[in-house]
Amino acid sequence: MPAAGVNEAGMKSLQIVSLPYSLNTPAAFQAIADLPAPVWLDSGRPLARGGRYDIISADPINTLELTADSEAPFAALDDLWCELSQADSDAQLPFCGGVIGYAGYELGMEGNFLPPDLRETPLPAGFFGLYTWALIVDHQLQASHLVFHPASSPVQVADLVARFTAVRWQTEPRAGRFRLLEPFTHELSGAAYQRRVARVLEYIQAGDIYQANFTQRFRAGYEGDLFQAYLALRSRVAGPFSAYLEIPDRGSILSLSPERFISADGAHVQTQPIKGTARRQTDPEKDAQVAAALQRSEKDRAENLMIVDLLRNDLGKCCQRGTVRVPNLFELATFANVHHLVSTITGELPESCTFADLLQASFPGGSITGAPKRRAMEIIRELESSPRGVYCGSIGYLSSCGRADTNIAIRTFSADARRLTCAAGGGIVADSVPAAEHRECLDKVGLLLSTLESLQ
Template sequence: MSSPTLRIIELPYRADSADYFSSIRDLPWPIFLDSAGVQHYGGRYDILSADPFITLKTTGEQTVVQHRHQPAKTYQDDPFWILQSHLQRYPVASKSAPFTGGAMGYFAYDLARRIEHLPSLARAEENLPEMAVGLYDWALVVDHQQQLCHLYSHGFDPLRAQNLADIQQRLAQPKKTVPSFQVSGELRCNLDKAAYQQAFSKIQHYIREGDCYQVNLAKRFEIAASGDPWQAYRQLRQRNAAPFSAFFAIPEAAILSSSPERLLQVRAGHIETKPIKGTRPRDLTNPENDEKQAKALMNSAKDQAENLMIVDLLRNDLGKVCMPGSIAVPKAFQLESFATVHHLVSTITGKLAKNQSAAALLRACFPGGSITGAPKLRAMQIIEELEPHRRGVYCGSIAYLGFDGNMDSSITIRTLVFNQQRLRFWAGGGIVADSDCEAEHQEVLDKAAAMLDLVTLLRS
């Protein structure tokens, strides 16, 4: 399909894009890719949209594709291929803006079952699609560096092409009132400390037997909740601002993510991935101790070794779709500090091969190695054995894949899922041969701190 003329409308810049999002929050499938105002390489742009003209939902072996005002079609092909086949029907030239239209949504951790053969041992309770992605013909892009705001539309969606003024009018009148959100009852965890110790010991056994080098073990927290999850997200982003945050709602659930971690970025065929491995808690009340924690992380041979394992895993994943000889590691073991924790981050780059797409790259690297362990397949098999519940959206990805072939994506850590009147969130960490169970368990609680604080706030 040839591209209609791209329409660009400049709107007033707002330092807080949440004001704009509140005005489209009630439209179908609203999505907010939110840099949360952080001073960070990932903190320049916010992207907002809603009401996609095509939706794709993958559940098990089936992907249901719904075009606006048309009967749904069901496919059993690879969901990444289905997505790419729809994107390539709407080719556009790349612009200076990161996103002017295309696919946005989530790819759950368990979508990996369409890539690798995994046992079915853990319980699935959320009953959510493994992939929920919309094709959006319009997007509001807020550039915090240049303090500019533009509304883009290609006109692929006939309805929106005729009624773009409706979106512009909505955005001109942000809604200030937000219904409340609250939690109640007991906060439950699917691995208490004794059960975590048992799982930890099992992983240590597998490492000694040579099955793996590292396994990421996570705990799930759950509590009854009710109300509008957008209110909870606004409070989360205030308390745990992160550069790859997102709010995304589909009929089945709302996803509230304050992720610090990029999975993959593609710009004109150039790839960047930034795995996190290595964590220390922040101490903002004591700058001297906070700096001590940061230095301890930077000088930790154990954390550097864990990080290197994941760097090697990702170099291997990138090799499936990159031009030979293009993969490099320009930065290794760099300190990055966030609201509640310090992290050790490496940067890996590559060049996408000419016959490959962003969707193929996402498939080749999915799920991210920093949240599985190494080697990836065996680590995922062990995770399925030891974690009582499937991860669902947690440790998957929230991403955009533009009509222009560009992509950016997060790993959905520090992420809450609201559905079935329950609020669920997870935290985990990588376990290696010389890990200490007490220290690893504390690291999990450090990573969960902002979400645990949010639960306390929502109860009051």
């Protein structure tokens, strides 16, 4: 087992232990699932395209739980990250010890000069752990490594090496039982959903906003193993920015997100909003026609462009002047149940701005608020019947080596001890049709709900 050393800059070196490369990441997660606060940032491989790394960890040395009225939540996140000293890093490692967790949608109120939303949510408004180790599975290089920050104790290192060495990579993960106690209930009827979309359209016509993202919740009681529910969802709708997290004594998060929020590699930052959706077709020829129509759709392109401009503005709050660029606009991305339009915005951070500062300036993501952001968030608060919680927030990591990656927590379930909650919706623009928006909402969530409703 490699021992930690000290490099020429005086930083302590990481301990890195090679393991067999395997796509059987569920079995790897189960090897540490009994430890406190286990997390799996899931690339979705081999079921989804676009993700490179799986990051699995557990047993943080410190945690941060946030409430909807926490002052300066992202400054508190930065303080937690700073508790772990920088260590020597490897160019191929995304995570070298650091913070993993989530920020719920309601943590964006303070940064947008809005009063806190104190309505109850199934899980805390935010939760982060400070993790000193991780299993990194690199699907591009087809390599797996256990990475230990110098803060890891020798006892922890020995235990984790033994756990992962004992994994039988060719066997299926252990199966548990999971079932819903009833079908999912819809927060709004079709007619009620359409009435509220019509109200959003009135605000657009009055000049208050250009776009707002309107959503609703779906809920069901459950019993059994939530990790089995996650694996069932993953088999149907895996996304490149998926995640499974357990929050001690509170519940779990099951996220199948296809959307990146913000990533960072040193000073270079990138965001990739999704706007524009079309339902997949079973016939390949019709499916290709639907995808082509989405790329040509003036409505969907306009919707996407509004959010690109909003995020250019958000990144510009922190990035160096003149560095914000849009290298890709309206790219087609295809997933199990839908096609999407995805754009990419990049920028360069100055030394005076941290990744947590950028999160504060940009949160929540513009693709799930609307534009202008503050007024859209006020209208969302007025018209949505319940707070969003984890949904439309962000899940991800901030490494001690200066890299970070976060998702937009869509296609995401929150679970407390008794109930599962998920949500769906869409961006409303001037030429939106309420009935079509309701269909799009159900298209986005239908496969998720039916997958869990079919489990026994």
